[in-house]
Amino acid sequence: MTRTDQKVGNAPPGEKREYTAESAAAGVEEIIRMLEGKWKLTILFNLFGGQTLRFSELERAIPDISQKMLTQQLRQMEKDGIVQRTVFPEVPPRVEYHLTDWGQSLCPSLDALLQWSEKKPHT
Amino acid sequence: MTRTDQKVGNAPPGEKREYTAESAAAGVEEIIRMLEGKWKLTILFNLFGGQTLRFSELERAIPDISQKMLTQQLRQMEKDGIVQRTVFPEVPPRVEYHLTDWGQSLCPSLDALLQWSEKKPHT
DNA sequence: CGGCATCCCCGAGGATACTG
DNA sequence: CAGTATCCTCGGGGATGCCG
Numbered sequence: 001m002t003r004t005d006q007k008v009g010n011a012p013p014g015e016k017r018e019y020t021a022e023s024a025a026a027g028v029e030e031i032i033r034m035l036e037g038k039w040k041l042t043i044l045f046n047l048f049g050g051q052t053l054r055f056s057e058l059e060r061a062i063p064d065i066s067q068k069m070l071t072q073q074l075r076q077m078e079k080d081g082i083v084q085r086t087v088f089p090e091v092p093p094r095v096e097y098h099l100t101d102w103g104q105s106l107c108p109s110l111d112a113l114l115q116w117s118e119k120k121p122h123t
Numbered sequence: 124m125t126r127t128d129q130k131v132g133n134a135p136p137g138e139k140r141e142y143t144a145e146s147a148a149a150g151v152e153e154i155i156r157m158l159e160g161k162w163k164l165t166i167l168f169n170l171f172g173g174q175t176l177r178f179s180e181l182e183r184a185i186p187d188i189s190q191k192m193l194t195q196q197l198r199q200m201e202k203d204g205i206v207q208r209t210v211f212p213e214v215p216p217r218v219e220y221h222l223t224d225w226g227q228s229l230c231p232s233l234d235a236l237l238q239w240s241e242k243k244p245h246t
Numbered sequence: 247c248g249g250c251a252t253c254c255c256c257g258a259g260g261a262t263a264c265t266g
Numbered sequence: 267c268a269g270t271a272t273c274c275t276c277g278g279g280g281a282t283g284c285c286g
Contacts, residue, residue, distance in 0.1 A: 017241065021168035021184075027237050028164050036159055038259070041151050045144035055268055061144075066260065071269060081243060092267045093266085102243055109235040114150050116232050118140065120204060120225055161279070178248055189280065194249060215247045216286085 034080045037073045039065050044099075047083070048107055052098040082106070157203045160196045162188050167222075170206070171230050175221040205229070 019027065035041055039062060046061050047053065053061065058070060074097060077083040082103035088094040142150065158164055162185060169184050170176065176184065181193060197220060200206040205226035211217040 025164040041148040112232040
């Protein structure tokens, strides 16, 4: 018997979900999939704090990104429920982006990861 | 001026590091790079809890992985300081893997991410 | 048993040009 | 201003075979 059926995490019984090694890995992989696009984290951190930016402002904030990638990554984040996209039917067109409440609530978990990485033993 | 120079996180002054949008994104990207190999999280969750497994036990615990990928991912995790690799000079050879203390201490942060993903608004 | 070497494929992402 | 559309490159990862 392998240990793939072991429980992970420190959930008090009957309160949180329990995970096997596989389901926990799958869950985190899904989260990483939402974040691993080459520019998604840069976009995310530029929108943290309740900020609203238009397409061209994001382009200027992220100098090396192409229009194609900015569009693509924003659309994926919108599909994932992290980013809210608002189109104003004007001429010239205006499109604004800001984080959903759920997207904004990711901040503390990323902070936790950053603090973990700061604790890495030197070498 | 763009907002790329804003501070991120809720650190009390003079205690934790402060991040700009770029440096925070870079930090999290480095963490994701440590975790995003196709099998690394599965390996990680199989080793959480202070377990020690040999190469062949990991192979059996992760049925679809190839030897090449198992070796490669383990070596990268070893380089990153997450996994400890121990070779026993015996015949037949024996190699055991377990998490470093630092690797083990990643568990709560991944739990935080899982709990975040569980809060996703239904569609 | 626990690898390493080689070949190959596919998709993420860059460069460039065009558009409502 | 805010996108599409096309073409192309590069490297992650699979399959297979050999080795101390």
